[in-house]
Amino acid sequence: MSASTTVALVGVGGQGILLASVLLANAALAEGYAVKASEVKGMAQRGGSVLASVRFGRQIFSPIGPRADVVIATELLEGRRALDLLRRDGAVVSATTRLAPGVVLRGERTYPDDLHAAALARGLHVLLVDAEELARQAGTLRAANVALLGAASTVLPLSEEAWHVALERILPERILQINRRAFDLGRDAVRRDAVTAEEVWE
Secondary structure: OOOEEEEEEEEEOOOOHHHHHHHHHHHHHHOOOEEEEEEEOOOHHHOOEEEEEEEEEOOOOOOOOOOEEEEEEOOHHHHHHHHHHEEEEEEEEEEOOOOOOHHHHOOOOOOOOOHHHHHHHOOOEEEEEOHHHHHHHHOOHHHHHHHHHHHHHHHOOOOHHHHHHHHHHHOOHHHHHHHHHHHHHHHHHHHHOOOOHHHHHO
16 A cells, blocks of 8 residues: 555445445544545436545545555446546455446446456455445345455455444444444455455465
8 A cells, every 4th residue: 555545435326325425534633633525416316326535544535546546436436437536556446236227227238347357467466355244144134335345455454443432433322333334344345265464465
């Protein structure tokens, strides 16, 4: 990682991208970093693409860097589309969730199934996570975004404590515990599969 870290969060409206970006920004703040963030909602309310950017470091002047260091994608196709946002040797952490767009549902195109191969061809690192299953284990499918953050936390320079501070700061008490479980399940899933931050970045 460089002196600053830029993270692009992508997904489909309703998947909690904006909440995930707020949690990431607050985790960076809890770690003592300066933080800048931006968001593009697009047609989010109709199931369209959502993009948020969070940049943090010792001194940050803009929320947008030349290229992202990490892409966090709550949906496979959105992760595939976001590969162009990444710097060479960057990482994409994507949920395995598939939400077919209209052109696929109408049979006009096929759903791309090559995120892993496309990322490797560009010299990128890939971490695929069944975030929905982890969320179910935690107790609610709505926590898939937080489970994905747990997995992504293994490739970001933020402590586990900072993440938990962010969860406590942002989430209401009634959903805090279930989201803590989702985050921990996401983080532990990466560790259990013997994929560490160092391995992903090699």
